[in-house]
Amino acid sequence: MAFALSIPLDAAQGPEFARDVCLLMAEATGLDRAQVLIEPDRRLTHEEEAKFLHLVAERRKGKSLAHVVGHVAFWNRRFRVTEDVLVPRPETETLIALALEEPFRDLLDLGTGSGVIAVTLLAECQDAVGIACDISATALAVAEGNARSHGVADRLHLEQSDWFECIGGDYDLIVSNPPYITEDAYADLAPEVLHEPRIALTPGGDGLAAYRAITAEAQTHLRPRGRLIVEIGYDQGAAVAELFREAGLDEVAVHADLDGRDRVVAGRST
Structure with a gap:
């Protein structure tokens, strides 16, 4: 699988979900969002692909992006979050x-x-x-x-x-x-x-x-x-x-x- 964001999206999930796919790709690969956007042809490893598909599946369940990736930015710091x-x-x-x-x-x-x-x-x-x-x-x-x-x-x-x-x-x-x-x-x-x-x-x-x-x-x-x-x-x-x-x-x-x-x-x- 390449970086290209060709994952089929449900129309009901809207543009926010499409944006999140890019962020999930960054999470799966350990790269920042800019790298994902400027290197659309980079191939994923098997481990990266598996992690990315898992993250997308969790997001499709309706979970927030923060809960899917397990962290959120706040006041220029990164904080761990769970469903608790x-x-x-x-x-x-x-x-x-x-x-x-x-x-x-x-x-x-x-x-x-x-x-x-x-x-x-x-x-x-x-x-x-x-x-x-x-x-x-x-x-x-x-x-x-x-x-x-x-x-x-x-x-x-x-x-x-x-x-x-x-x-x-x-x-x-x-x-x-x-x-x-x-x-x-x-x-x-x-x-x-x-x-x-x-x-x-x-x-x-x-x-x-x-x-x-x-x-x-x-x-x-x-x-x-x-x-x-x-x-x-x-x-x-x-x-x-x-x-x-x-x-x-x-x-x-x-x-x-x-x-x-x-x-x-x-x-x-x-």
Whole structure:
């Protein structure tokens, strides 16, 4: 088999799938995408061909590209992902950028999943330490691997906990990208998203349960003037900001992502 992208594609899978075929070819061969595009006549080895066809078959099952290849790029780093964790989205970088606007000595990442938020923040802030918790032991195993890969394992403690249940201490910064999709919206998600763990996508109901749990206890775990920063759905800014205010947080603000959609709510302890 040559590099030429002659794999028959179902029309329903559309141009995104065709683009992904090129990325899967790069994954199978260990080359970058540019090399795949400029060397269409290069022949694959038997091992490369077998790996490529396996990856294409997995993508055809409706799995996300990240889950098929087992990794995703985030904040200029590569993170391992499995079907036990949410695939990090570019929009979450809005939270990272906001968190890095001020120094912090320690952080707490609630519902860490792959660990992408805590690991990225600690990698950017070499003097900081943190705790990352998740209710899922399998998610914590993925986070542990990512912490090791990026050299922050000695500064990040992982804890199995349902939000603050097993968490003590006070922090300069609490961050979270919790499940926020409503029960009604969950039914309409794309098939590839449904390969991600339901518990990481939706709490059911109106999608605000995690924010209620987080804001109810955040003040008791933040140092004076400490910050709480959470990711939200594009239409949840007003509702989550009100929960922040009801919890007594100051300087509550809704921040947009690069597409101009509400994406993060931040507040400060009194």
